[in-house]
Amino acid sequence: MCNRLMIIAKVTHRCNLRCSYCYLRDHDGPSMSLDTLDQVAQLGAAQALHRVTFLWHGGEPLAMGLDFYRAALLATRSCHQPSSLRHYLQTNGTLITPEVASFLADNHFKVGLSIDGPMHDSCRRTVSNEGSVAAVKRGIGYLHDAGVRFGVLAVLQPNNPIDIQSFYTFMNDLGAQTVKVQPLYGLRCPPSWPSQFRDMINTLLEMWIHDSTCATEWEPFVSIAKSFVTGGNTGCMFRRTCLGGEFLSVDPRGDVYLCGRLEGGSAPQIGSVAENLAVLRSRALCYHRERDCAIADQCGACRYYRYCFGGCAAEGFFLSGGLTQKTPFCDAYHDVFSRLEAVTEEIRGRMA
Ligand code: SF4
Numbered sequence: 030m031c032n033r034l035m036i037i038a039k040v041t042h043r044c045n046l047r048c049s050y051c052y053l054r055d056h057d058g059p060s061m062s063l064d065t066l067d068q069v070a071q072l073g074a075a076q077a078l079h080r081v082t083f084l085w086h087g088g089e090p091l092a093m094g095l096d097f098y099r100a101a102l103l104a105t106r107s108c109h110q111p112s113s114l115r116h117y118l119q120t121n122g123t124l125i126t127p128e129v130a131s132f133l134a135d136n137h138f139k140v141g142l143s144i145d146g147p148m149h150d151s152c153r154r155t156v157s158n159e160g161s162v163a164a165v166k167r168g169i170g171y172l173h174d175a176g177v178r179f180g181v182l183a184v185l186q187p188n189n190p191i192d193i194q195s196f197y198t199f200m201n202d203l204g205a206q207t208v209k210v211q212p213l214y215g216l217r218c219p220p221s222w223p224s225q226f227r228d229m230i231n232t233l234l235e236m237w238i239h240d241s242t243c244a245t246e247w248e249p250f251v252s253i254a255k256s257f258v259t260g261g262n263t264g265c266m267f268r269r270t271c272l273g274g275e276f277l278s279v280d281p282r283g284d285v286y287l288c289g290r291l292e293g294g295s296a297p298q299i300g301s302v303a304e305n306l307a308v309l310r311s312r313a314l315c316y317h318r319e320r321d322c323a324i325a326d327q328c329g330a331c332r333y334y335r336y337c338f339g340g341c342a343a344e345g346f347f348l349s350g351g352l353t354q355k356t357p358f359c360d361a362y363h364d365v366f367s368r369l370e371a372v373t374e375e376i377r378g379r380m381a
């Protein structure tokens with residue numbers, strides 16, 4: 030059994046924003062009880078795992094208040110070796126205060142914030158329909174003051190005309206350690222979206238490659254370049270075993286899903302947090318094996334198969350309704366793999 034586990038704990042569906050592309054429909058919906066939190070903390074406790082990462086997620090996870098996270102730290106430390114534990118927080122950033130930032134710094138949380146560049150306010154609006162970018166930037170300021178290192182995540186969208194140069198500059202100026210870009214996916218996207226995204230990501234990649242002053246790690250570019258150097262995969266998007274139980278997502282009620290992006294709607298629920306990790310993983314493995322065979326058929330002849338493995342399963346799922354479909358952004362990622370392979374070969378050649 031894999032000795033690493035990432036638990037994506039969706040602690041609440043409540044949120045103070047109403048983003049136009051949010052997949053949640055019940056923003057006043059359930060929050061995790063302290064009993065369920067204890068069960069989340071106990072997942073894998075009997076297995077003596079080498080690394081257990083809790084990714085606190087939502088809705089907006091900071092809507093739970095700091096006392097919830099004080100309880101989470103106590104519960105997880107009582108179930109796992111402190112040296113094996115990592116805590117991540119994925120937040121919209123608007124509820125970060127100086128007190129929250131100090132708490133995150135003191136407890137060594139890795140923080141990810143969602144911010145969509147210059148067009149942020151057109152889609153990430155508050156309950157009272159106001160833009161939220163000023164509140165996110167204020168939160169980022171508090172993180173900087175407290176010395177918290179953070180990454181930012183931007184969702185690129187169809188029919189949302191952005192000036193890529195302004196977007197690139199905006200994201201770099203936030204002072205984040207990493208910038209990750211992801212395409213919006215799902216049935217609401219027009220058929221032309223994969224090719225629009227392909228143009229956007231190729232343009233961003235060229236900007237990043239030619240920007241010798243950029244200290245920010247852009248994703249997925251850095252992960253892909255690393256995979257050419259190490260032969261392995263980092264992150265979950267291009268990992269062969271992503272559905273195999275290394276990542277599990279728990280919703281506020283304690284229902285367990287294969288990953289944080291595969292929750293709700295028609296996504297398969299694989300069990301309950303009250304169950305044993307080995308049992309949950311054995312169910313997850315069935316989905317992994319089925320996908321692995323199907324992706325070998327679709328992608329086996331691709332030059333980048335062993336680095337990509339058909340891409341993110343959730344991107345294919347929300348178009349096809351099944352977990353056996355490669356990502357609809359195949360052409361875009363094929364371009365990125367090809368360009369970064371050439372760049373890493375050139376660097377290798379220079380060092381030889
Ligand atoms: S911040 Fe996240 S949970 Fe809240 S509305 Fe936006 S996408 Fe949904």
Ligand code: SF4
Binds near residue numbers: 331334355356
């Ligand atoms: S680039 Fe496309 S064809 Fe190649 S492995 Fe990835 S999804 Fe499959």
